[in-house]
Amino acid sequence: MGRLLNTILIGVSGGSIYSLMALALVLVWRSTRVVNFAQAGQAILSTYIGYVVITHTDNYWIAFPVALVAGALAGALIDILMVRTLMKRAHSGPVAGIAPVIATLGLLGLIRAVVGMIWGGDLRQFKLPVSNHGFTFGHNTIPFAPINLLIVVTTVVVMLIFSLIFQRTNLGLSLRASAYQPEIARLAGIRVDLTRTIGWAFAGAAGAVAGMLVTPTNYLSPNSLDLLLVSGFVAAVIGGLESLVGAAVGGLILGISLALVLEYVSSSLAFPVAFVVLIAVLLFKPSGLIGAKRTRHA
Amino acid sequence: MESNSTLLSIQNLSVNFGGLKALAGVSLDLHPGEVVGLIGPNGAGKTTLFNAVSGLVDVESGSLRVHDLDRPWPKPHDLVDLGISRTLQGVGLFPDLTVLENVMLGATKFVESGFIRASLGFDGRDEARLRTRAMNALERVYAAGIAHRAVESLPYPTTKRVAIARALVSEPKILLLDEPAGGLGAQDIDWMNGLIRNLSENCAILLVEHHMDVVMSVCHRLYVLNFGEVIAHGAVQDVRQNPAVVAAYLGSGAVSS
Numbered sequence: 001m002g003r004l005l006n007t008i009l010i011g012v013s014g015g016s017i018y019s020l021m022a023l024a025l026v027l028v029w030r031s032t033r034v035v036n037f038a039q040a041g042q043a044i045l046s047t048y049i050g051y052v053v054i055t056h057t058d059n060y061w062i063a064f065p066v067a068l069v070a071g072a073l074a075g076a077l078i079d080i081l082m083v084r085t086l087m088k089r090a091h092s093g094p095v096a097g098i099a100p101v102i103a104t105l106g107l108l109g110l111i112r113a114v115v116g117m118i119w120g121g122d123l124r125q126f127k128l129p130v131s132n133h134g135f136t137f138g139h140n141t142i143p144f145a146p147i148n149l150l151i152v153v154t155t156v157v158v159m160l161i162f163s164l165i166f167q168r169t170n171l172g173l174s175l176r177a178s179a180y181q182p183e184i185a186r187l188a189g190i191r192v193d194l195t196r197t198i199g200w201a202f203a204g205a206a207g208a209v210a211g212m213l214v215t216p217t218n219y220l221s222p223n224s225l226d227l228l229l230v231s232g233f234v235a236a237v238i239g240g241l242e243s244l245v246g247a248a249v250g251g252l253i254l255g256i257s258l259a260l261v262l263e264y265v266s267s268s269l270a271f272p273v274a275f276v277v278l279i280a281v282l283l284f285k286p287s288g289l290i291g292a293k294r295t296r297h298a
Numbered sequence: 299m300e301s302n303s304t305l306l307s308i309q310n311l312s313v314n315f316g317g318l319k320a321l322a323g324v325s326l327d328l329h330p331g332e333v334v335g336l337i338g339p340n341g342a343g344k345t346t347l348f349n350a351v352s353g354l355v356d357v358e359s360g361s362l363r364v365h366d367l368d369r370p371w372p373k374p375h376d377l378v379d380l381g382i383s384r385t386l387q388g389v390g391l392f393p394d395l396t397v398l399e400n401v402m403l404g405a406t407k408f409v410e411s412g413f414i415r416a417s418l419g420f421d422g423r424d425e426a427r428l429r430t431r432a433m434n435a436l437e438r439v440y441a442a443g444i445a446h447r448a449v450e451s452l453p454y455p456t457t458k459r460v461a462i463a464r465a466l467v468s469e470p471k472i473l474l475l476d477e478p479a480g481g482l483g484a485q486d487i488d489w490m491n492g493l494i495r496n497l498s499e500n501c502a503i504l505l506v507e508h509h510m511d512v513v514m515s516v517c518h519r520l521y522v523l524n525f526g527e528v529i530a531h532g533a534v535q536d537v538r539q540n541p542a543v544v545a546a547y548l549g550s551g552a553v554s555s
Contacts, residue, residue: 173403183374186373189378189404
């Protein structure tokens with residue numbers, strides 16, 4: 001029983017990171033209808049910037065907000081410099097739907113290459129912000145450590161903030177309107193381009209948080225977040241791609257599933273299981289397990 | 299009803315779609331207190347004219363004056379700042395948002411505390427202000443009771459009211475109504491007639507409508523478009539007797555009815 005509980009706790013911690021990456025993907029999808037493969041690149045760039053700050057200050061807590069702002073700026077710049085132009089120039093014809101997606105794939109390769117040129121391909125490690133030694137209860141030490149608690153708490157806070165923004169603020173309303181019917185939103189007086197850029201910035205910040213949380217227990221290299229991107233996609237699809245709650249739930253389902261497979265079946269099966277879950281959801285519930293939520297009261 | 303000042307003046311407006319002339323040298327004036335009908339057969343260019351004024355299509359040539367000032371052809375998001383609101387030929391609402399949220403979207407010009415701060419909800423007064431304005435607009439179309447319903451759950455005639463409420467919430471001086479009676483039954487059309495007359499007490503209205511009963515009932519003047527050109531304009535009674543209009547659009551029954 002204790003083994004099962006520990007496994008679930010570790011799954012919740014890993015799933016939280018997947019949720020954050022899924023959140024970043026959902027934010028871009030909801031604001032611009034683009035599946036953003038470059039999200040892993042944006043996160044890795046932000047995390048390297050965080051790494052530079054840590055090496056200069058020896059302080060994770062200074063690096064964290066710097067990486068977050070860098071992620072937001074990178075997201076905003078990608079929208080302004082690339083996505084806006086693509087949407088204007090490739091808004092019709094057979095390339096309209098696919099051009100931005102292919103462009104984000106290209107951008108992922110470009111960011112990885114630039115990061116590799118600047119920082120090299122060596123594996124680097126962060127200093128842990130909190131301990132990774134499991135909590136001790138009496139004589140029992142469990143695998144769930146303060147770093148896992150940090151990951152879960154940070155994820156919950158980030159999810160709550162974005163949920164409040166989407167469901168309770170004018171910006172959230174504008175983001176939702178701009179994504180679904182941009183021309184109507186414009187006629188209602190909404191600055192759709194600016195609103196979408198803010199959506200990209202939010203996504204960049206969420207991806208940076210994911211990168212800064214996962215790296216201390218892992219290592220940093222130009223492609224160290226690629227697996228996280230895949231997991232984030234799976235989590236986003238499980239959650240229906242539209243819903244912030246869905247991203248959270250999707251990440252947790254995936255995280256716990258992988259932890260259970262790792263613990264009880266085989267570590268070599270963990271990666272394939274993610275894809276089995278993805279295909280199963282697409283086959284049996286393609287709209288995802290959770291729908292978008294709506295609320296606003298007078 | 300008609301005054302010397304001009305709320306909206308369009309001069310020699312031309313719009314081309316590829317090689318097709320959608321509008322060719324169209325001129326139109328709208329004065330305070332007026333309800334002006336824009337009629338013509340399908341494809342005559344009525345909605346294209348609305349789209350040109352709204353910044354949804356590129357204008358080939360022509361000039362625009364709003365509130366007696368020369369203006370460049372606006373971008374869509376500038377429209378409400380110019381005191382212009384429009385409804386769309388369909389309904390143009392966001393089906394997965396509530397009625398209140400749909401109407402609040404039209405009120406963002408009243409946000410006072412800066413885009414980012416207000417958008418992020420740091421200023422609750424803005425949120426409350428927009429909500430109050432949205433509720434007032436819903437009351438004007440007798441839809442305040444359904445503020446919390448999801449739009450997708452509403453019957454079609456009710457969605458028309460909500461669309462008008464969203465246009466009204468920015469307190470426009472010029473209202474562009476694109477087929478407000480389209481798809482409505484006789485009872486709802488009567489109701490819409492009354493609403494348009496009420497609205498005209500506070501803003502001038504440019505109306506595109508195929509229901510001639512509505513047009514003849516609420517309009518003070520008419521412009522008739524055919525193949526992108528104005529073929530007649532003037533008082534309703536004069537236009538409905540115009541042989542060119544009868545031939546192109548109204549049919550012989552219109553003269554005698």
